[in-house]
Amino acid sequence: xxxxxxxxxxxxxxxxxxxxxxxxxxxxxxxxxxxxxxxxxxxxxxxxxxxxxxxxxxxxxxxxxxxxxxxxxxxxxxxxxxxxxxxxxxxxxxxxxxxxxxxxxxxxxxxxxxxxxxxxxxxxxxxxxxxxxxxxxxxxxxxxxxxxxxxxxxxxxxxxxxxxxxxxxxxxxxxxxxxxxxxxxxxxxxxxxxxxxxxxxxxxxxxxxxxxxxxxxxxxxxxxxxxxxxxxxxxxxxxxxxxxxxxxxxxxxxxxx
Numbered sequence: 001x002x003x004x005x006x007x008x009x010x011x012x013x014x015x016x017x018x019x020x021x022x023x024x025x026x027x028x029x030x031x032x033x034x035x036x037x038x039x040x041x042x043x044x045x046x047x048x049x050x051x052x053x054x055x056x057x058x059x060x061x062x063x064x065x066x067x068x069x070x071x072x073x074x075x076x077x078x079x080x081x082x083x084x085x086x087x088x089x090x091x092x093x094x095x096x097x098x099x100x101x102x103x104x105x106x107x108x109x110x111x112x113x114x115x116x117x118x119x120x121x122x123x124x125x126x127x128x129x130x131x132x133x134x135x136x137x138x139x140x141x142x143x144x145x146x147x148x149x150x151x152x153x154x155x156x157x158x159x160x161x162x163x164x165x166x167x168x169x170x171x172x173x174x175x176x177x178x179x180x181x182x183x184x185x186x187x188x189x190x191x192x193x194x195x196x197x198x199x200x201x202x203x204x205x206x207x208x209x210x211x212x213x214x215x216x217x218x219x220x221x222x223x224x225x226x227x228x229x230x231x232x233x234x235x236x237x238x239x240x241x242x243x244x245x246x247x248x249x250x251x252x253x254x255x256x257x
């Protein structure tokens with residue numbers, strides 16, 4: 001059994017993976033919390049895994065905290081994934097491979113092994129990333145825009161008297177408070193950007209592609225998108241499973257789960 005971990009700037013997404021499937025998965029918010037205490041709350045009751053494999057984009061401090069916890073609790077030193085030029089049938093478009101976040105790299109690999117088509121991956125986290133992958137596994141590149149909370153933070157920091165909305169998940173076109181208006185405006189702004197990017201991909205790329213949305217804010221985005229999209233909350237973890245060698249295939253480039 002393997003514990004797969006996707007460490008972002010706001011949350012730790014994790015899944016227990018065994019015999020080709022996830023037997024448990026959850027999300028731990030670490031921003032504004034003590035990470036060690038959060039890990040103990042969620043992981044102390046788990047059956048100790050045989051291995052821990054991590055994609056980390058949140059910096060060395062969190063990586064060290066995770067490593068210290070797994071060593072202390074399970075006597076396990078985790079492995080950390082890294083972005084490369086080529087892996088598991090996917091070719092990185094970035095000239096400097098490491099400039100592509102390892103979470104985006106894992107998502108590309110996860111998507112490639114779950115569809116036979118070209119795919120546009122939208123990851124809605126602290127930042128929103130959009131990546132396009134051709135059916136043959138060649139990454140076409142991507143872009144990064146601020147996520148919903150970052151957009152709201154800009155308004156709150158630079159505008160006096162703006163308080164957070166009471167219901168942080170309610171999105172309405174005609175909000176009845178300033179806080180709700182900021183929240184809905186940020187969501188609609190992000191959704192509009194995603195729809196425009198996908199429209200431009202369709203207009204400029206000779207690709208018959210699917211759209212897959214993932215990340216902590218995907219649930220806010222999906223109902224408002226004009227473009228058809230499927231939601232896969234474990235896409236990065238699926239890519240990590242492949243990178244870790246947790247799923248055995250005769251040929252990586254034609255492996256579909």
